[in-house]
Amino acid sequence: MALLSKEEAKKILEKAIGFSKANECSANLNGGERGNIRYARNSVSTAGEDSNLSLGVTSNFGKRSGSATINEFDDASIEKVVRRSEELANLAPENPELMEVLGPQTYGAESKTYSEATAKITPEYRAKAANDSIVPAAAKDVTAAGYLQDGYGFNAIMNNKGLFAYNKQTSVDFTVTMRTNDGTGSGWAARDLNDVSKLNAAETSRMAIDKALMSRNAKAIEPGKYTVILEASASADLIRLMLNMNARTADEGRSFLSKKGGGTKLGEKLVDERVNIYSDPWYDDAPASPWQGDGQARKKMDIIKNGVVSTLFYDRYWASQKNVAPVPGAGNAIMEGGTASIEDMIKDTAKGVLVTRFWYIRPVDPQTLLFTGLTRDGTFYIENGKIKHPIKNFRFNESPIIMLNNLETLGKPERAVTSEGGPGGGTNLMIPSMKIRDFTFSSLSDAV
């Protein structure tokens, strides 16, 4: 059982700190269990579970710092890992950017990241989810490939200056790709949640099957600039790329947030004034831990307000250099939306492209935040307010900054799954679907 309670975690951390002979000592204890099931070709291919419990200790002597980790918890092992971190600190070169450890912090309300239902997922639950995908797929002459991963765990930190923080969390991530057996159609759907009781694998699979059937025999249309309707996953694929609002790189002149002639774009209008993005660790549908790894408390904060850059993230060292208060990075991001449904946006479009999701998105130019990637698993041509036919996939070259300056309509925000974020590892996002004009598709792909 790797999910230690707050008191159990505290006891181990106190023991570790108690062994310290360093000026400063901090310890972190992380544990959890994960389970998964993977299927392809309408059959389960692999399934597994693993657990991990690990104690990390960092000792500082002045500007010298050393870290060591261990996964044995008897007194001798705990003392050993503390001594090892001290030995490493004594051998380490000085790090002029090393900051003193934090004193006691005040954290907000209890976090919403943990769900008992998710922690209780069994191998049978996973097998049923796979079955709920495979059986309906086979009935429609479609082949299912999917992956469900769930996990529960905790993080706790303590130092010899009185700081202690604990948080527990759960996650469940389900992705499914349905391919028609004639090889001409492919559909995808995904859910990423903290609480598994909100997951309906059969319903998610049905959406992917419908997309696959709808996308059969796609026609090629010319690449160029199009009005696009991005489903929430496609929006999130690009919006997440602009959320690294790092103050230091902006100040240093090597960021899309650096200003010509010096300075940063903090306080300047960057995108359409209808764009509002904020972080709130206690947001019900996409919660985050109320503290970040070094123990700094997270708060609700605006990132983009009415299109204006309202926050840059300052780590403690850079904040000290700039004489400002540190601003921890966002643990989650919520983009406000409108009321339009995808159907509403389609009805309101004379000529455009509906995008289910993007794929293989890679940076092209960090200066302008230009990215390239492709549409995948359901791309459709819209004409006179209706979906006319499926179209072949496009490669895009676009910047989320340019895209959000070409905003037409915002849909309803939803918990979005990004294409390559990887289950459970990323930042929880609430992102709306959106309609964008002049989106740049630069070539055609034959991929289904």
Next chain:
Amino acid sequence: MAGLGLGGLTLPNYTFGNEVSIEQLLDNPLAVSQKKVLADAALNTAKSLGATYTDVRIGRYLNQFILTRENKVQNISSTESFGVGVRVIVNGTWGFASTNNMTADGIKKATERAVAVAKANSKFQKEPVKLAPVQGYGEVSWNTPIKKNAFEVPVSEKLDLLLSANAAALKGGATFVNSNLFQVNEQKYFASTDGSYIDQDVHRIWPSFNVQAIDRAAGKFKSRQEMAAPVGMGYEYLMPKAEDKLQGPGGMILYKNSYDIVEDAGIAARQAKEMLSAKSVEPGKYDMVLEPNHLGLTIHESVGHPLELDRILGYEANYAGTSFATLDKLQSGKFNYGSKVVNIFADKTQPGSLGAVGYDDEGVKCKRWDLIKGGILVNFQAIRDQAHILGMNESHGCCYSQSWNDVQFQRMPNVSLAPGTEPYSSEQMIKDVEKGIYIAGRGSYSIDQQRYNFQFGGTVFYEIKNGQIAGMLNDVAYQSNTQEFWNSCAKICDEKDYRLFGSFFDGKGQPSQVSAVSHGSSTSRFNGINVINTGRTI
């Protein structure tokens, strides 16, 4: 995907293991004879529980990474991950379990769990596993033929080298510079019921940097990364030899089997500064001259991945995707993957390559085989339980697991483009091009889920006009379709120009695993490729 990079300053110990002292990296906690005793305990336990096949992998995975910026050390970390993975076939179904409890009892319990998993999953089994036969090799060993173990080199020496490179970059006019050194040692012991007991000691090393020049007034910044590759070598890779240096355009030096990081950092600073005022490319069709440390990534994405058999069969459909290179294209014997000069081979034995081992992670002796011959698709990449699908009676020997606690599966071997057979240098190639672009080093990369449409950038771009280098270019990316691209390959330089590109963290599978792989080539020419301009204003 060649996706994972050395992003943050702290790496997850889930992947890399526990943080340990530098001295501990040189310990040898378990003799080969002790490993055999533990492995036999697992093999016998599995057999008694009804397994028809069992393999055991005892692995000790060591990593050390050193990160610096300008004149500062950012992080030095040494990690160790040690444990055992047991894989069994029961009722024709795979089962796998792992443990870091390295006692006979711990391994016995893990074996029992692997058998239980196989039995549970066999209820869903539609087609029993068919393994291609493999020879039992008895007690054998293989080591990466390193000359100097990087883990034995004092950290201070490695740090001095990185800080010297940073100093050279700053002296050359760089505004910022980061440099890193990543070292890996996989100590792997494999035993199976086929009668093999294989002990292997595998080393890899990756020096890297990012040099940046900034023009604050113009609001511009440009980056130049190293012209080195991660390799399957020891520290000797960082001890430069004159005979390994090749002259590139614009005073650039390109490196073969050893790397001069200090020299390259200085050149990088000059090039990054030059990029600040280089002209923006005119979009259109160009003849591309692609240098091996660039072309390797194009080979990786457009040849390496599409020819993975598990992907072709649909096992990766939900994540990385499938492939345009279907079984019928192979079976036709007529599929023109590329032009007649294109010969691409897989080879897990290439010296200095990241994928080089003696035996793969299911005990198959590694070898070389052809994938594309004279432009025609002739083979895929298959492991023991896939060989029968291709009508083969032996595996290609390209099974790999990133650690003892992950199950092994089919991974890309080194996939390389054979050099041209006629004497031909990159200087001659440039002279023969009327309107072209020379690209060196890796850059932006993206390809669709069936590996048709791709777009690549690079580290540095030079315009070629009437056989002459006409200065640096900015905002270059080329787009093509895999089959069209390889059929436009007009000429390949000879073996004197041949060198390896490497991808240290190639990702595949769910849950995702990384592997390291190299791609050799000589500078090659591709005619009439579509180049786009990626410049924008925000």
